[in-house]
Structure formats: structure tokens, C-alpha cells
Amino acid sequence: MGYMETEAPQSALPLFPPPAPQNAIDPALQARLARLAAGRAPRDQPGATSRTTPAAAAPRRKRHAAKGSRAAAVLMSITTTAGLTAYFQHADSAAASTGTSSLSGVAVASGTAATTTASTAASTTASSSTASTTAATQTTVAAAAAATTATTTTLADGTYTGATSTNRWGPVQVQITVSGGVITQSVAIQTPTGGKSDGINARATPTLASEVLTAQSAKIDTVSGATYTSESYKASLQSAIDLARSTAAQAGATS
Amino acid sequence: MSAVIARGGRHHVEIVMGMAVSIDIRDDVPIEALEDVLRWLHHVDDTFSTYKPDGPISRFGTGAATLEDMSDEVIGVLALCEELYDDTGGAFDVFVVPAPNGSHLDPSGLVKGWSIERAAEILEGHGATNFCINAGGDIAIRGHAQPGEPWLVGIRHPDQPDMSAAVVAGAGRLAVATSATYERGAHIIDPTTGEPTADLASVTIVGPDLTFADAYATAVFVMGPEGLNWLAEHHPDYAAFIITRDDAALSTSNFADHRLS
DSSP, X not given: OXXXXXXXXXXXXXXXXXXXXXXXXXXXXXXXXHHHHHHOOOOXXXXXXXXXXXXXXXXXXXXXXXXXXXXXXXXXXXXXXXXXXXXXXXXXXXXXXXXXXXXXXXXXXXXSOOBOOOOSOOOHHHHGGGOOSOHHHHHHHHHHHHXXXXXXXXXXXXXXXXXXXXXXXXXXXXXXXXXXXXXXXXXXXXXXXSGGGHHHHTTOOOXXXXXGGSSSSOOOSEEEOSOOOHXXXXXXXXXXXXXXXXXXXXXXXXX | OOOBOOTTOEEEEEEETXXXXXXXXXXXXXXXXXXXXXXXXXXXXXXHOTTOTTSHHHHHHTTSSOGGGSOHHHHHHHHHHXXXXXXXXXXSOTTSSOOTTSSSXXXXXXXXXXXXXXXXXXXXXXXXXXXXXXXXXXXXXXXXSBTTBOEEEEEEOSSOTTSEEEEEEEOSSEEEEEEESTTTOSXXXXXXXXXXXXXXXXXXXXXXXXXXXXXXXXHHHHHGGGHHHHHHHHOTTOEEEEEETTSOEEEOGGGGGTBOO
16 A cells, blocks of 8 residues: 655646745844855854743744743653653562662553563553554554563552652652552652752642553554654654555545 | 545645655545645755755855845745744754755754645645644644544654653644654754753644744753743743653643643
């Protein structure tokens, strides 16, 4: 099966609609562009700001329909997303000792409480959840699953404290509670203090909730990610979705 | 009257601008809708590609042509790039990226989102109301995926290509753009150091217009987690979702408005 074949359009053909007319260009901006392109001259700093104080950048012009005063406070939801290999040390269960568990396997693990050391391989179980009723997707997922072997991981009930990770704004540490083999609660037990990140944390409400468990199994229509090359696209999940969708559309066209 | 492409819509993938552009239309639309979009995308490629040494943007960037030789379209895009440079405190800078044509001008970080927003307008001009355009991972959606059902956009997990780290649900007009290094390597340059940025695994921006969502994603990637504050203060109608190399996810509070799971 293939995609609809379309010849490269003739450039001589008119565009529809024509590109929106541009506003008159400020002569100063024209000079700036010309200088930047031709002179390789050092940039004028945008005011006295730099990226370390981005909030002090030039005031925003109302370009697009702002929806007004949606709460702007930054909620720093420090979550370990599922599959991200955060390593947790057991806090109150001798059984776990110092074993590290990849959270990637936790998402769908349940039942017996057996703490195992998991590789950082992809979660095989959760992968199958992306089978959005499409054969193409299933093919992709199956390949991934085969490559990761069976690294079933379950978590023993208890409370786990994550290793401290240091980001630009300071140390972050999270704690999760496991009950019945699944994460039932997660909280940030150490939030950054001091330094330039105060602006974030002063308004932050560190919440983890159970986000580590979610998002893996949802049916999706499309995938947002780093720009893949046309080559890597062929192996992407988006490609599989496109194939399935294209097939469905063609089937609909003939029915 | 134009022939209808297909009942129940049409799905098409076009390789253009060095990437795959997936166009998923779920309305009955005339074939001209798709043709016009493809013609537009190839025009953008011809005009703005830094891989085409004879194209306008290459000629301008390398000094083979001056600004006077550029069309209003090109000047308008460059002007927008400079406005974003100012707006982002220099974090978004199209004149710092080493381009394939040997110049220091690469507006690709803006052109992609901008051109896809225009493509969406073209489809709307043909009467399409429910569609999704995915340009190499940056997405503009309109309407619904099915009657009453939002579009579900998976945000790719940085380490696991087949999995989502989060899912955004969107209906009506919404854009989702992600900047990350897992596909093309450390290509996002910090203008203040000239070095590739390394702190974050991916940055996803959700908001009304892909032109800006795409540019903000690049800027926040450069800014690092502090970019959350910048976005919340300057563009509260946009939300950010960051995955750090330490495998933590950070977001602006309004990301919860878009997040399904």
C-alpha cells in the first residue's frame, strides 16, 4: 500500500491563497537584517537581557489572541514520566534493599510484589497499548517489543525515594508510594531552594500525582516530537499511523 | 464544481522541506484543497530551503543577493524572526545557526510552523474544518478528529519512539510543537555561547498558532527550565511541557488544560 502519489507541483502555477501581504518593513529593521546577513557583525543584545533573565525581554506585543488572564503561575509539576528511567531506592522495605527499578516497567505491572532490577529497556507491556486498532502500528510495536525482551517489573508495596537529580535550578527529589503493585501517590519531597530559580519555585506546586502511570496507553491521532528526517520518518510511529489512516480513508472512499 | 476527494476525508503524506508532512483531512474536500497545500509547501521549500544554494534565502544568507532582491514574503518572515529574537531575549536567533549552505542564516525554525499555519488557512479556504497537519512532529489541528471527539496528540517519549510521554487533547484551533535533539542530534544552538544546548531532552509548546509554538519551543529549549517562567509571563495563551535529561517532566500550570494523560 502506498500513499497517494502526487507529482511535485509546478512552481509556475499560482498559489492559493497568495501569501498574505506583509506589513511595511521598518527601515531600521531592514538595515538590521542587511547588516546581520552581510556583516557577520556581533549581535546587539536585546536590551540588557540575556537568556539568564528571559523574563526581562522586550514586552510582548499582542500578536495573537491572548485568552487573557489565564493563571500564569508556573506549576512545576515535577513528574517522572513513565518510561523515564528514574531510579528509586526503597525507603521502608527491607526486601527492596538497594535494588533499582526502572519505572518504565511499572506502568502496567501489578499483582505479585516482587522487586526486580530492570534494565532500562523500553516497557514492553505498555508499548502494546499504542495499538490503535491499526495493523501498521501493531507491527511497529511488535518489533519494539521483540527487541526489549521480557523485562517484567513489578514494585513491592512501600514508599520509594528517588535519587536526587540536579537540574539547572537545583536538586529535585521525588517520592512514590506503591500499593498493590501500582503507584498510588507521588510527591516531591525536596524542592529546590535558593538561587535564580526562586522565581519558579515561589509559585510552584510540585505535584507528581500518578502521572508516571499515564499516557502510555492512549489512542492517539498523531505524534509530536523532534523533527525527524524523511528517512527516520519511515520507522516512526507517525508513519505507522499515517499508513493505517491512509488505508482507512481509502477504504472509506470505496465503500 | 470540484470533485470531492473522498467521503470521510483524505490522508496524504508529502516529503517536502526535508521531512514528512502528514495531512489528515476528515471532511469531504475538493482535490484542489490538497493540491493547493502541496503547491504551497513546495513553494516554501524552494524559497526558504538552506539546502538549495540558488534559492532566495541561501542567496541572501551567503551574500549573493541583498535584501532589496528579496520578496516581501521573505522579508516578512525575516522580520518576524527578528521580532521573535527580541521577544525571546535572544534565545531564538536565526542568524546564529550554521546553515547547510554555509551561511549563518537559517530561518527553518520559524518557516516550518509558519508555512503549516498558512497551509491550514488554505485548507480552511476550501471549506475544510476538521483536519490535522503534522510537519515532522510539529502539528496544527482544526476542528475535531471525529464528531465530538478531540484530536489526541501524543508527545513522543524521548527515549522510546513508540511511546508517548504525555497526550494532549485538542479541539478547534490548536498547535503542538516539540523541539528535541533525539532525531537530529544537538542542533539547537545557544546564541549566547554558540554551543549546542544540552540540558533538556525535549520541549513541547501547545497554543493557538504553530508559527509561534514552534519558535517558542526552540527558545524555551535554549532557555532551559527558566523558559517556563518566560512563557507563562509573556505568552500565557501558550503552555509548555519539558522533559529534562534527568527524566523529570516540568510544565507550566496551564499545560493541564490541554493534557489528557
